[in-house]
Amino acid sequence: MEAPAPPPRLGQRRRRVVSEEAAGVLADRALHAEAARRAVPGRWRVAWRALRTLLGILAALYLFTLALKLLSASAGGVAVLLQRLSAESVPNLVGFGWLAAYGALSGSPVAALALSLLDGGAIAASSALAMLAGSRMGASLIVLLVGFVAYTRGRGRADGVYVGVVALLTTFSIYIPATPLAIWLLDTGALDGPARVIPTGWADLPAQAVGPAVRWMEGWAPGVVLFAAGAGVLLAAFAVFDRLLPNLDPPSERFERLARRFRSPRTMLLFGGLVTSLTMSVSLSVTILVPLTLKNYVRRADVVPYVMGANITTFLDTLFASLLLDAESATVVVLAEMLAVTAVSALVLIVAPRPYIRGLLRLGSRVSSDRRWFAGFLVSLGLVPLALLLS
Numbered sequence: 001m002e003a004p005a006p007p008p009r010l011g012q013r014r015r016r017v018v019s020e021e022a023a024g025v026l027a028d029r030a031l032h033a034e035a036a037r038r039a040v041p042g043r044w045r046v047a048w049r050a051l052r053t054l055l056g057i058l059a060a061l062y063l064f065t066l067a068l069k070l071l072s073a074s075a076g077g078v079a080v081l082l083q084r085l086s087a088e089s090v091p092n093l094v095g096f097g098w099l100a101a102y103g104a105l106s107g108s109p110v111a112a113l114a115l116s117l118l119d120g121g122a123i124a125a126s127s128a129l130a131m132l133a134g135s136r137m138g139a140s141l142i143v144l145l146v147g148f149v150a151y152t153r154g155r156g157r158a159d160g161v162y163v164g165v166v167a168l169l170t171t172f173s174i175y176i177p178a179t180p181l182a183i184w185l186l187d188t189g190a191l192d193g194p195a196r197v198i199p200t201g202w203a204d205l206p207a208q209a210v211g212p213a214v215r216w217m218e219g220w221a222p223g224v225v226l227f228a229a230g231a232g233v234l235l236a237a238f239a240v241f242d243r244l245l246p247n248l249d250p251p252s253e254r255f256e257r258l259a260r261r262f263r264s265p266r267t268m269l270l271f272g273g274l275v276t277s278l279t280m281s282v283s284l285s286v287t288i289l290v291p292l293t294l295k296n297y298v299r300r301a302d303v304v305p306y307v308m309g310a311n312i313t314t315f316l317d318t319l320f321a322s323l324l325l326d327a328e329s330a331t332v333v334v335l336a337e338m339l340a341v342t343a344v345s346a347l348v349l350i351v352a353p354r355p356y357i358r359g360l361l362r363l364g365s366r367v368s369s370d371r372r373w374f375a376g377f378l379v380s381l382g383l384v385p386l387a388l389l390l391s
Contacts, residue, residue, distance in 0.1 A: 056240060063237035064112075065206040065324050069214045070230030071116035072325070074223045082122070087389060090130040090183065093123065095388030097134025102385075107139030109234050111318040115330040116230070126183050129333045132318065133179040136171065136311065138385065143167045143286045163289050163303055165377065166364035170307040173360065174344050182340035186332065191339070195331045198323065206324060241317075265305040265353045269345065272309030277316060285310050304357045308345045312338065 082088065087096050093114075100110045114131035117123045123131070144164030185191055217226060276285040286307055292298040298306070315338040322330035348356050367373045 056243065060237050060240040061206055062209060063233050063240060064321070066210040066213060067230050067234035067237055068112060068116050068119075068321060068325055069207070069210055070217065070226050070233060071113055072120040073214060073218050074120070074226035074230060088127070089391075090126055090179075091388045091391050093127045093130035094134040094137075094179070095385040095390070097131035098138040098385035099134075099389060100131075101135045101138025102141055104235075105142045105145075106238070107135035107314070108317050109231070109238060110135035110138075111315075112234060112321045113231070115318065115322050115325060115327070115333070118330050118333065119325045119327040125186055125329050125333050128330070129182055129186060129337055130179065132333065132337055133175050133182070134385065134388075136314065137175055139314075140164075140168045140171045140286060140307075141381065143289070146287050161374075162300070162364055162368040163293050165368045165374075166300075166303050166360060167286050167289070167307045168381070169360050169364055169367075170304050171311060173356075174308060174311060174341060174348075178337070178340040178344045181343065182336040185336040185340060191332045191335045192328070195328050195335060198331060207326065265302075265349055265357065268302045268305035269309035269312075269349065272306035273313040274309075276310040276313045285314075300361060301357055304360050305349065305353075308349075312342050312345060315341075 082092075082096070087093060097110050097114060100113070101107045104110055111132050114123070114128045114135065117131075118125060118128035144161070144167070146164065148161055148164070217229065221229070272285065275288065278285075289298060289303055289306060293300065293303065315334055319331070319334045319338070322334050367377045
């Protein structure tokens with residue numbers, strides 16, 4: 001049996017107590033230092049975030065203006081392409097914008113392209129409006145794609161596909177009557193006066209900032225290169241904008257609670273318009289409906305007015321692009337389409353909201369639940385814009 005260890009000596013005990021006290025003092029100092037570090041630099045972090053956001057806004061504004069000016073400079077080459085495609089009438093440009101939005105999975109870049117081509121003289125105002133309308137019809141395809149992915153991963157629930165189908169049907173049902181109304185507004189010239197009232201002098205500074213780069217590229221680059229550069233810079237500008245805008249995907253708990261408070265068609269229309277105004281993207285704001293519907297935060301009946309509101313405020317970024325171009329004709333085009341979509345949406349919700357919503361929901365349910373109907377719907381999404389382009 002081993003002998004017990006001898007107790008520590010008095011000096012060892014004192015050294016141990018002193019070392020423990022010193023460790024405690026050091027720990028307290030470390031805690032105070034950490035608290036001070038968090039308190040003082042916290043203000044610096046806020047200032048840095050504000051500065052970073054400001055720099056990001058300036059960079060996005062520069063890239064966006066540069067892209068618009070490059071696309072305007074390449075308008076002649078694009079006009080030749082449209083002539084080869086025989087895309088000159090309003091239906092042709094609707095199909096062109098529709099298919100282009102498929103390729104970009106977003107309508108905003110295509111809408112900005114339409115305004116740039118108008119500013120460069122490649123297309124007329126009615127053609128730009130048609131291309132703008134087509135871009136919005138094709139932008140909702142991303143919702144159907146997200147819904148299909150949610151269906152393949154979500155234990156067989158087809159709610160995501162259903163939301164995508166209803167979003168597309170709602171967009172079609174509003175834009176088909178709204179586009180002729182917008183063209184009529186253009187022909188009457190009723191919006192020429194209001195367009196002149198909107199101040200555009202602030203856009204001179206961004207235009208002057210990108211002027212040297214545009215003139216340098218015009219000096220050596222052919223139209224095809226200018227168009228490709230403009231398209232690339234435009235996508236980069238939207239990518240920077242997306243990083244600056246609030247992230248609502250996936251929706252936060254606060255956003256989900258807010259969504260449950262909107263139940264009537266009119267309030268859901270306002271809610272959809274508000275979310276699209278914040279995200280500056282109808283593709284993102286409508287795509288949010290997929291997880292919200294899957295979690296039962298948004299009822300199926302609420303999808304239709306939400307998409308209607310999103311389709312109204314989605315023109316805010318396009319209106320901003322028209323102001324940067326400082327082209328009165330481009331501003332008139334955006335105002336005409338925005339006013340026409342608003343008028344048709346308001347008329348539907350005032351005159352017959354329930355029959356309209358029930359009809360779209362029944363059709364959406366039939367298309368999303370029947371494989372043959374769904375296959376025919378998918379085929380029509382490709383054939384209709386192609387037929388319009390080639391008609």
